[in-house]
Amino acid sequence: MVYFEEISLQTVGFSDIHDLTGQISAIIKRSGVSNGLVNVFGIGSTNTITIVEYEPALVEDVKDILEKLVPSSMRSRHSETWGDDNGFSHMRATLFGCEVTAPIENGSVVLGTWQQIIVIDHDNSSRTRRVRVTVMGE
Amino acid sequence: MVYFEEISLQTVGFSDIHDLTGQISAIIKRSGVSNGLVNVFGIGSTNTITIVEYEPALVEDVKDILEKLVPSSMRSRHSETWGDDNGFSHMRATLFGCEVTAPIENGSVVLGTWQQIIVIDHDNSSRTRRVRVTVMGE
């Protein structure tokens, strides 16, 4: 059985981070799937789906490590060529990935107590983000 | 068809690395699934599931690159706020990811000769780790 929904959310860019776990859990309930997998996929080339303990200090730590590994001031041929200045956003998305697949048991996503599924908008302006949630199982 | 089991293992932290490939293969056999996908998911916010050639020199190389990219001495608001000194562990987990999904053909996981599925415990003390293995297919 396959079921999907899309989450739409407003983001402000520059590695803006939102917790999606509650919405994903609700979609799994509506799917009626008891056991299987859920795939969470960020539609767009400058966003990341990953997992972190969603608490304010770690959210800031994630922004710091992104800035350290892929600085917003990095030289980018993409930015130079197209003038949209978001080469760093693309690189952050490619490095951290845009999807997570997680197990479902008894109608709930299987996560550690401190694991939340998040979206990071790496782009350099506010926008509407679309995240596709696909539930497969029985 | 959906089948799952959990692997439990003792780890010592500080990016301790264990090869799970044998146990994953045995779970696929027990599932009875011939063709499909296997999802390997590390339960907990300070562990990674990834793939590497599991030989002693590369295992040390992985620890070196982790220390270079996300030093255990990094400044962390999480560590400063909560006093548990494992902000770097969370960042390593988020950067490297906590799950891998791989193909199954004829009852075996499809991997290159030198590809092993590993768990990395990034935390700063020994603990019992739980890894969920979900098999889907026919």
Place this chain on the structure above:
Amino acid sequence: MVYFEEISLQTVGFSDIHDLTGQISAIIKRSGVSNGLVNVFGIGSTNTITIVEYEPALVEDVKDILEKLVPSSMRSRHSETWGDDNGFSHMRATLFGCEVTAPIENGSVVLGTWQQIIVIDHDNSSRTRRVRVTVMGE
């Protein structure tokens, strides 16, 4: 329903990048699956499957960020032990990952306009690469 095919391609190494999106879309069509998931898995311990906007400037940016984060000149115990000088290739593969799972709707993979699924061959010589594409759904 499960369907799979393998893509075979020639690569030149040193993080050579190829766009697989067209071939993946054709495989989904041949599978007959309307809704579900597609898993793209690079067979081999020195390749990456990830997503980026496939345009020449960003392709060069990806190579730059790989060289910055995991330099081809990095000290590697693997290279020193085995003399094959590709320790950096393994580390790039482990950091960036070797698989992506994406949603399928109405017989097409769900991607943003600027999201292409790519393979990166990180090794230090030309070779034939195998990428397994598994389609599951209904």
